[in-house]
Amino acid sequence: MEQDMVEKEWRIYSSEDDRDWVILSDRDRAETKEDIHSVNQKEAVMRMYRRPGDFVSVSLLSASYEIDDVTGKLGHERDFYLKIECLQDGWASISSQVYKKEEAVTLANLFMGLRKDAAIKLWKLKKLGENNLGDRIEK
Structure with missing residues (x-):
């Protein structure tokens, strides 16, 4: 991919x-x-x-989405995806599953201050979504 x-x-x-x-x-x-x-x-x-350094940026993405376009009701409004990206070359990955706020923040902290290579190794070790590249999420 x-x-x-x-x-x-x-x-x-x-x-x-x-x-x-x-x-x-x-x-x-x-x-x-x-x-x-x-x-x-x-x-x-x-x-x-x-040029940016090869350290990853870490984001928490809201997983919320509209489940009823008439009422505007949302689903997954309290869930988050974890995203890491390297600004230097544009590499990025989003977690396969969603997390509650506390767990998402704990996971995000693991990646703060890591260079891209170390972050990718940790991402794979934690099985967060090694086939997820860019904005595509494989479940």
């Missing part, structure tokens, strides 16, 4: 009159006029592009 990987980069800007601002951007996205101007419309006088 192949995954579309979108590399990211940190774009760091500074103007003479405002503070610095940082944008996490797709690496192949062209810089826009909005990017190079601060919230006060001051133009950047300095900019740097930096």
Whole structure:
């Protein structure tokens, strides 16, 4: 199974009159006029592009979804998927099962501060969904 990987980069800007601002951007996205101007419309006088490190980012995704489009009733509103991703190369995986908040937070903490290779090993060891790549979840 192949995954579309979108590399990211940190774009760091500074103007003479405002503070610095940082944008996490797709690496192949062209810089826009909005990017190079601060919230006060001051133009950047300095900019740097930096690749992210190979540490994973950890997210908890709400598993809730509408089960009745007439009443708006939701299912799984208190459940979460765990997602880890590497901003450097775009690799990502979402857990196969959902977890209650406390368990999801405990699992997420295991991955905080891990490099991609170590995170993938732990992900497989915990059997969280080794075939789940990108936004696809295999149950």
